[in-house]
Amino acid sequence: MDKLWQLMEETPMGGGGFGAESVLLSLVLAFVLGQVIAWVYYVTHSGLSYSRSYVQSLILITMVISMVMTVIGNNIITAVGLMGALAIVRFRNIIKDTRDIAFIFCALVVGMATGSHRYATAITGTIVLCLIILYLFFSDFGAHEPHNGFLRFSLRGSIGPDHPVATVLRRFCGSYTLISMQDAGFGGPAEYAYQLMIRNTGRNEELISELEQIEGIENINLTMQEKLLEV
Numbered sequence: 001m002d003k004l005w006q007l008m009e010e011t012p013m014g015g016g017g018f019g020a021e022s023v024l025l026s027l028v029l030a031f032v033l034g035q036v037i038a039w040v041y042y043v044t045h046s047g048l049s050y051s052r053s054y055v056q057s058l059i060l061i062t063m064v065i066s067m068v069m070t071v072i073g074n075n076i077i078t079a080v081g082l083m084g085a086l087a088i089v090r091f092r093n094i095i096k097d098t099r100d101i102a103f104i105f106c107a108l109v110v111g112m113a114t115g116s117h118r119y120a121t122a123i124t125g126t127i128v129l130c131l132i133i134l135y136l137f138f139s140d141f142g143a144h145e146p147h148n149g150f151l152r153f154s155l156r157g158s159i160g161p162d163h164p165v166a167t168v169l170r171r172f173c174g175s176y177t178l179i180s181m182q183d184a185g186f187g188g189p190a191e192y193a194y195q196l197m198i199r200n201t202g203r204n205e206e207l208i209s210e211l212e213q214i215e216g217i218e219n220i221n222l223t224m225q226e227k228l229l230e231v
Contacts, residue, residue: 022117026066030114033126034062034107040130041103044137049096058103062111069115148225149196149204151176153211154189154218164214165192172207174199189218 038058095101106129113122135141159165159178169176174197182191198204204222211220 023070025119026070026114026117027063029119029122030063030066030111031059033110033114033122034059036126036130037062037103037107037110040133044133047097049100054100058107061104061107062114065108065111066115069112148201149173149198150223150225151192151194151196152219152221153192155192155214156189156216158190159192165211165217168207168210168214169194169196171210172199172203173197189216 038055041058042055095104106126110122110126113119113125155165176197177195178192179195180191180193198207201224204224208220208222211217
């Protein structure tokens, strides 16, 4: 236990090389903290773009960067050579969500801290960042949804205030806005598009079912805003 404490208190990036015990401790700590980051991402993720390989990559990135920092040490020549070697690698995966990029940076920084033996910084930083992420998720911070759904359908004729479509939308939606109406001409059905603020998204199937019962309505398509942004 005393030996472990001495390793934890080791001066960061000292003049000498890292011993096998300190390297092993850095990698183990990077693995543990990487798992914490990955679990927080797993718990707080929402949407369609979930990737198992991305979650595993958060752990691997933390450990790899820790190993990189151990390899570099105080040797500037090694650092420059390693930068040149890494510049050859081309990453072609497109990350759509900026939140995913933030998790990658989090894994990078924690890996740098463990690899340079700044263990207290790595542990404290991981705990604080994860607590902030959980707070942002559970408090729904930054949510701004004047509309959360997009409805399209075809209908013969116009829709007035007392039309059955308007009646159904008033029942299920806090607000709704007609954003486009395209008349096909020659007596064909018109194409309607609405933005909706649905009160209870759990009743979406009921909303569609009631719309389908309206005479003359066809091709009903309801897309939730969160799913639309993932496409």
